[in-house]
Amino acid sequence: MRKTNQVFRKSIGYIVLVLMLLIIIAPFFWMVDTSFKSNLDIGNFPPSFIPHPFTFYHYIRAFSFYNFGIYFRNSVVISIVATIVVLILASLASYAIARLPIRGKAPLMVMLLAISTFPEVAVISPLFLIMKNLNWLNSYQSLIIPYVAFNLPFAIWVMRTYFAGIPKELDEAARVDGAGIMTTLFRVIMPLATPGLFTGGVFTFVACWTEFLFALVFNSSTNYRTISVGIALFSGQFTIPYGTIFAGSTVAVLPIVILVLIFQKWVVAGLTAGAVKG
Amino acid sequence: MRRTHLERKYATAGYLMVSPALLVIALVTLFPIGYSIWMSLNSISSTYNGFQFSFNGLTNYSIVFSNAIFWQALLFTVIYAIVTVAVELVLGLLVALALNQPIKGRGLAIAVMLIPWTLITVISAQMWGYIYNGIYGVLNAILMSLHIIQSPVLWLGDPTLATIAMMIADIWKTTPFVTMILLAGLQLIPSDLYEAARIDGATGWRSFWSVTLPLLRPSIGLAALFRILQAFGLFDLPFVLTNGGPGTSTEPIAMLAYKAIFSDGNYGPGTAVAVATVGIVIILALVSLKALRTQVGEIE
Secondary structure: OHHHHHHHHHHHHHHHHHHHHHHHHHHHHHHHHHHOOOHHHHOOOOOOOOOOOOOOHHHHHHHHOOOHHHHHHHHHHHHHHHHHHHHHHHHHHHHHHHHOOOOOHHHHHHHHHHHOOOOHHHOHHHHHHHHHHOOOOOOOHHHHHHHHHHHHHHHHHHHHHHHHOOOHHHHHHHHHOOOOHHHHHHHHHHHHHHHHHHHHHHHHHHHHHHOOHHHHHHOOOHHHOOHHHHHHHOOOOOOOOHHHHHHHHHHHHHHHHHHHHHOHHHHHHHHHHHHHHO | OHHHHHHHHHHHHHHHHHHHHHHHHHHHHHHHHHHHHHHHOEEEEEEOOEEEEEEOOOHHHHHHHOOHHHHHHHHHHHHHHHHHHHHHHHHHHHHHHHHOOOOOOHHHHHHHHHHHHHOOHHHHHHHHHHHHOOOOOHHHHHHHHOOOOOOOOOHHHOHHHHHHHHHHHHHHHHHHHHHHHHHHHHHOOOHHHHHHHHHOOOOOHHHHHHHHHHHHHHHHHHHHHHHHHHHOOOOHHHHHHOOOOOOOOOOOHHHHHHHHHHHOOOHHHHHHHHHHHHHHHHHHHHHHHHHHHHHHHHHO
């Protein structure tokens, strides 16, 4: 009786799983499929499933004729610099919160949690005025600085959890050996907290790579556009040039999918961190 | 004596290490929020010499609150949040329960579920825009070949259909995220509780209602809170998929603020919309945090 029940439950599990995978993958398949079709083929109704002729035309066009190369460069530079700065500032802050005798730790952590729930639109108009007065519109720092600020709270929360899990005796042993605070942090503790760096790093990078509102408002000129703005504002004169949009999109999706699959374990750890703390 | 000296040294170092992060956060979030409130109390005009402020009290708020478009955007955002979060929780729970048993392909499923989360929302909006396209969209082709519809439908041309279409695109992208949080919560439930329930004669549905669901409430609450807060910042998806249309029927509150400020140059009223949004978000967060805490208290 119990055995059949289990088999029943498992088969339902498989059905749900296969359905879910199909539903997730189908739109992606359609996007990649379309990026290899000719413009004539894309405009056909009903659409064909196999590109005929199969062409790289849109990929070549996106990067040689249109500016996807520039958008890519901007996204890569901004996301990488912001992620590195977040990791450095978050390591320093979360180590101090986890280990050093400073006051007001609890209110600080609550404040960080509260800030991380604010929608971007709450600060968009003052930041725009400030950036404009500083002549920072259309620059790298106009996005790097807000991205650092908006991603620091989560990174500090995650890394503090990892630091708290490392035995205090290690710090004390290092101090007895005469190591200063920085030496202790970067030589002894950090190597043990690399999972925290991975989690904080991947979450920050994904958030920077996908951000849209700040990028749209602060960096509207072609030379400083990021991929998300480039893809959103990409339009033709009479029809939407889906072939080129999807060629650029496919290239934009690939690096991040690879990154997340490599760091899968730590991404899952980050997603579950909230649930564990509940 | 020496100990206190050392302690003080460590405390100073601690403050120095925390301050760069706090400085950046304060400059980019806390200060601008204060500045937003100040802007929302002024009439602001853009001139050759920069922006001219003149204090006008609550005028911007009375302009906003007496405008039907604001209430329409707020209502849209609330309905959108409730429907998408409810559907995502049900679907997410279903998938999480399916994954919370020793079945093959679990690792692969989790890997695939991470992909929509990493996807730039603007790309998924373009993707769904192409699927919904009224002239050559694949959705029309599929439904016509199944004889569900007779002729192509302009999915994004009708207020109700456009809203549903947008909700589906959102549910597709964020259900995996909800699933991951719920799965983590499920894995925290000790298996001996199910054993105990089984000995008491509770199996299947009974044990789901009396063990799984009550113990999963913190995770459900957390996922719901995350998603509702996100819904109040909803911007990227409608910007590309519908641009708020047809008319202003799919315009969420964040988009209303954006358009007022950057398309129409109404800095004061637009910022008032943004400040009102933050107010609503803070109230929601406080209420749900309190609800969450009492629920956790009940369980313990």
